Structure formats: structure tokens, C-alpha cells
Amino acid sequence: VFQFHIMQSLEAVKLISVSFQLIPRLSRVNLFTLLSLWMEIFPTATEDEESKGTKPLSDNSSLPPSFRQTGLAVVQNMKVTGLHCSSSELHAGQIAVIKHGSLLKGCDLYFSRRPCSTCLKMVVNAGINRISYWPADPEISLIESEMLTGASSLDAKLDANAAERLRSNSRAHIGVLLQPLACNMNQFVEETSKKCEFLQKMALLEPNFNLDEFFFENRKKQLKDYEKIFLISDEETHKCILMKMGLENFCENPYFSNLRQQMKDLILLLATVDASVPNCRDYGFYCGDFHSEETAHCHGLPQDIARHCVVQARLLAYRTEDPKTGVGAVIWAQKKSGSCDGTGNMYLIGCGYNAYPMGSEYADFPQMDDKQKDREIRKFRYIIHAEQNALTFRCKEIQDDEKTMIFLTKCPCDECIPLIKGAGIKQIYTGDMDSGKVKADISYLKFDSLRSVYKFRDQSKLKGGGAEGTAARKERREARNSTRGKGVDVMGENLGVGQTRVHFCGKQADLST
Numbered sequence: 288v289f290q291f292h293i294m295q296s297l298e299a300v301k302l303i304s305v306s307f308q309l310i311p312r313l314s315r316v317n318l319f320t321l322l323s324l325w326m327e328i329f330p331t332a333t334e335d336e337e338s339k340g341t342k343p344l345s346d347n348s349s350l351p352p353s354f355r356q357t358g359l360a361v362v363q364n365m366k367v368t369g370l371h372c373s374s375s376e377l378h379a380g381q382i383a384v385i386k387h388g389s390l391l392k393g394c395d396l397y398f399s400r401r402p403c404s405t406c407l408k409m410v411v412n413a414g415i416n417r418i419s420y421w422p423a424d425p426e427i428s429l430i431e432s433e434m435l436t437g438a439s440s441l442d443a444k445l446d447a448n449a450a451e452r453l454r455s456n457s458r459a460h461i462g463v464l465l466q467p468l469a470c471n472m473n474q475f476v477e478e479t480s481k482k483c484e485f486l487q488k489m490a491l492l493e494p495n496f497n498l499d500e501f502f503f504e505n506r507k508k509q510l511k512d513y514e515k516i517f518l519i520s521d522e523e524t525h526k527c528i529l530m531k532m533g534l535e536n537f538c539e540n541p542y543f544s545n546l547r548q549q550m551k552d553l554i555l556l557l558a559t560v561d562a563s564v565p566n567c568r569d570y571g572f573y574c575g576d577f578h579s580e581e582t583a584h585c586h587g588l589p590q591d592i593a594r595h596c597v598v599q600a601r602l603l604a605y606r607t608e609d610p611k612t613g614v615g616a617v618i619w620a621q622k623k624s625g626s627c628d629g630t631g632n633m634y635l636i637g638c639g640y641n642a643y644p645m646g647s648e649y650a651d652f653p654q655m656d657d658k659q660k661d662r663e664i665r666k667f668r669y670i671i672h673a674e675q676n677a678l679t680f681r682c683k684e685i686q687d688d689e690k691t692m693i694f695l696t697k698c699p700c701d702e703c704i705p706l707i708k709g710a711g712i713k714q715i716y717t718g719d720m721d722s723g724k725v726k727a728d729i730s731y732l733k734f735d736s737l738r739s740v741y742k743f744r745d746q747s748k749l750k751g752g753g754a755e756g757t758a759a760r761k762e763r764r765e766a767r768n769s770t771r772g773k774g775v776d777v778m779g780e781n782l783g784v785g786q787t788r789v790h791f792c793g794k795q796a797d798l799s800t
């Protein structure tokens with residue numbers, strides 16, 4: 288009885304701690320759904336770029352008009368084991384069958400559109416556990432006005448009927464898995480996106496940069512685009528499509544308006560996260576100095592793809608268990624020759640976010656950061672970093688002769704640099720605002736001197752790289768060397784050993800010193 292009471296009190300403590308968690312999290316289901324939407328708009332190569340060899344080889348420029356590009360996240364035991372998108376010849380479901388074969392057994396598939404009957408029969412046959420799809424226009428479009436001929440419209444209807452019969456006959460659960468976001472989630476994503484270091488870097492380098500204006504403008508633009516792609520603007524048309532897909536239960540209110548609200552919330556979240564990584568000509572992920580010879584030899588990814596993968600990592604970061612700092616990591620590799628995937632020759636190795644060890648409850652371990660004097664109750668010794676989770680739970684092996692790339696939302700720390708190097712990762716795409724910092728229980732000193740892995744830092748090709756950038760970095764490095772360990776304020780307010788807050792054009796940013 289005594290033991291029972293103790294157990295009950297422990298449970299109560301855990302519950303209380305859970306309710307005290309400082310930041311809202313994305314649910315797994317919503318994360319996988321968002322990843323599938325994001326895969327649908329994976330940047331594809333133009334013929335020109337392909338022939339020049341500047342983009343991964345892919346071929347999805349000539350999709351039939353009634354066919355909608357689809358993104359897919361393959362999930363096994365709650366871990367993402369594949370991210371795909373359709374190509375001109377193959378649908379996402381077909382690609383999943385080619386790439387995973389019988390390993391699809393027991394997997395959950397998250398599609399950005401309801402897959403066509405051809406895909407559905409194959410993935411059901413492979414023994415998938417569950418399919419969730421985004422409840423808008425399906426893969427074979429049912430929006431007739433956009434179709435070229437009456438024949439394709441009939442095909443679309445026949446396909447909808449066949450898919451519905453396959454669904455009702457299948458033992459796998461096939462339906463719509465969307466969950467309402469935590470009540471302050473979108474507000475939290477907005478705040479953290481504005482503070483995200485990719486935007487902060489711009490604020491640091493650009494005189495007269497209005498971060499709010501830049502961020503909200505971009506978000507507005509993305510939101511408009513994504514609503515066009517992922518939402519059916521006319522409610523009656525949307526209801527009609529839901530009916531045809533066998534989702535009549537969603538057609539009555541309040542279920543219909545709830546569903547649309549959840550869809551809009553997720554689209555807003557996607558647009559917000561997207562706007563946190565600047566998408567403009569002069570900013571990007573560049574290796575070394577933009578004009579230096581080093582850059583010419585290291586064959587980085589096209590900027591739109593690099594940025595796409597960093598945004599993916601930003602989405603993952605919203606599953607963090609760290610009460611303060613969310614970090615996401617995605618590892619992709621590039622095959623030497625093309626592949627049937629809409630991602631061209633790129634394939635997923637693994638992805639992760641920072642969290643307490645597998646299987647632990649939220650309150651099992653300390654959660655304080657280094658502002659807490661008692662080191663015993665700080666989080667750092669317990670949290671598994673995003674890179675560590677991405678490597679540990681990878682779904683593919685890293686091949687020595689292939690280019691493997693890790694995309695991070697934060698500079699890798701000294702604990703992770705040897706892991707990245709040892710694993711055979713060839714390129715790191717990241718921000719470097721923390722580089723050179725020494726915090727009480729975590730340090731970021733090894734990144735700068737890392738030589739065997741190409742580092743594609745978030746920078747301006749005019750200001751962050753090039754001669755001007757080099758000079759600025761040199762100046763910072765010298766300042767750092769002269770102040771390291773002394774906790775001296777270099778340019779602004781002193782935040783303690785290794786950190787300085789600089790004030791720049793009325794804004795402030797934390798810099799390593």
C-alpha cells in the first residue's frame with residue numbers, strides 16, 4: 288500500500304511537471320503531416336539547372352494536369368524513415384514501394400493528398416499500418432475546372448470511387464489524422480521564428496533592417512501561396528470533395544469548420560516557420576568566403592534546396608523537450624546518379640530534435656539551464672542533442688563515397704562535432720551565431736576550427752562572406768581571443784564569459800566573444 292502511495296505521488300509530481308512545461312510542442316501527428324506538406328513543395332530542378340549539373344537530378348517538370356504533386360512522410364515506430372515527393376513518372380506512394388519494399392509493413396504513411404487508387408492498393412498490400420492524408424484536393428485532382436478534358440475528370444471520379452472501396456475494405460486505418468494545435472502554439476512559433484538566428488543574423492548585418500516588417504511580409508506571401516496549394520478556397524467545393532472521398536462526417540458543422548480551422552492553423556505554422564529562414568538573393572548557406580577558392584571546390588547544394596532542408600529542421604525543432612531551446616537536425620545524402628524520387632538523387636538518412644532520453648517522462652530529469660547555480664539540477668547532462676538523435680535513429684547507413692549533409696537550426700556544439708565528423712558527414716548547413724561561445728555546461732568552440740567537414744554557414748554573400756565578411760570575422764575572432772575567459776564586454780552589454788549582446792541599429796543580438 289505504501290509503495291502504491293509513493294508511486295501515486297510520483298505520478299502526480301510528473302503530471303504537475305508536465306503541466307509546467309514552459310513551451311508548447313507540436314504533436315507527432317501534426318509534425319508528420321507538416322513534413323508531408325513540406326515535401327510536396329520540395330524544390331525541383333529546371334532542365335537548365337539539371338543540364339548544368341547544379342541541381343540534384345530529378346525530373347518532375349511535366350506532370351499531367353489532373354495530377355497533383357504529393358509529399359509523403361514514412362514513419363516507423365514514430366520515427367521518420369523516409370521523406371519523398373512525386374516525380375513526373377511516379378507518384379509518392381509508388382516511390383515509397385520502390386524505396387522501402389516490404390519494410391513498409393507496419394509503417395504509418397502521411398500523405399499531403401489522398402493517394403490515388405494505384406498507390407493505395409500497393410501500400411495496403413505491403414501491410415502498412417495506417418495512412419493519414421491531408422483532406423484537400425486528392426492526388427488525382429477532383430477540381431474539375433482545372434482539368435483539361437472530360438476524360439480526365441471521369442478518371443478522377445473513378446479513381447475516387449476505387450480509392451473509397453479500397454479504404455472501406457482495408458484492415459489498415461486510412462483517414463485524416465489532424466490534431467488541434469496547442470492553444471498558444473502559433474503565437475509561440477511566431478515569437479521563436481522572429482528570434483530565430485537566421486533572421487537575427489540579417490538584423491546584425493543589414494543596416495536599417497526592419498525585422499518585423501521583413502518577417503511579416505514574407506509570412507504573408509508564403510501564407511497566400513500555401514493557402515492556394517493546400518486549401519480549397521471555396522467551402523462548398525471543399526465539402527463536395529470530402530463527400531467524394533468518403534469523408535461525409537466532416538461535412539457537417541461544427542466538424543467542417545473545425546477541420547478547416549485546423550488546416551488553416553497548420554498552414555499558418557508552415558508559413559511562419561518558412562519565413563524564419565530568409566529567402567532572398569544575398570542570404571544563404573555558403574561555405575567559407577563566398578568568393579574564395581574553397582567555395583568553388585566544395586559543391587554545395589543549390590540554395591533553395593539547402594534552405595528547404597533547414598526549414599525542415601526548424602519544423603522538427605518544435606517537437607523539442609528542452610524547456611527553452613528547440614533544435615532540429617535532418618541528415619540527407621546524395622546518390623551519385625539520379626533516382627526515381629521527386630527529390631532527385633537526395634535521400635533521407637535520419638532526422639531528430641533535442642529531447643530527454645528515449646522512454647523518459649518529462650519530469651524524470653532536471654530542466655534548468657545555466658542560469659541555475661546548482662549544476663546538479665541543470666538539463667545539459669541529460670538532454671540528447673538533435674544531431675545525436677538524428678544519427679542514433681537514422682534509417683539508412685552513411686556511405687563513405689556519397690555526399691552526406693546535415694542541416695541544423697543551431698551551430699553544433701563540442702559534444703556533437705566529433706560525432707558528425709566520425710559518422711562521415713561531409714557537409715554541415717547551419718547558423719553560426721553560437722560559434723565560439725562557452726556556456727557553463729555546453730560549449731561551441733570546435734566548430735570554427737573544424738576542417739574535415741565543409742561548413743555552409745548562414746551568411747550574406749555580400750557581407751557575411753567575401754572580404755568584408757572575413758575582416759568582420761577576423762575582428763570578432765581577435766576580440767574573442769582577447770576576452771575569452773575574462774567575461775569582458777567587447778561591443779555592448781556583457782552577458783558573462785563568452786557572450787556579448789551587441790546593440791545594432793536599435794536592435795540587439797547575442798554574439799560570441
Ligand SMILES: Nc1ccn([C@H]2C[C@H](O)[C@@H](COP(=O)(O)OP(=O)(O)OP(=O)(O)O)O2)c(=O)n1
Nearest residue numbers: 609611612614641656670672673697698699700
Ligand atoms: N547543435 C545543437 C546545439 C544545441 N542543442 C541542444 C542541447 C540543449 O537542449 C540545448 C542547449 O541550447 P543552448 O546552448 O542555447 O543553451 P540554453 O538552452 O541554456 O539557452 P541559452 O542560449 O539561453 O543559454 O540545445 C542541440 O540539440 N544541437
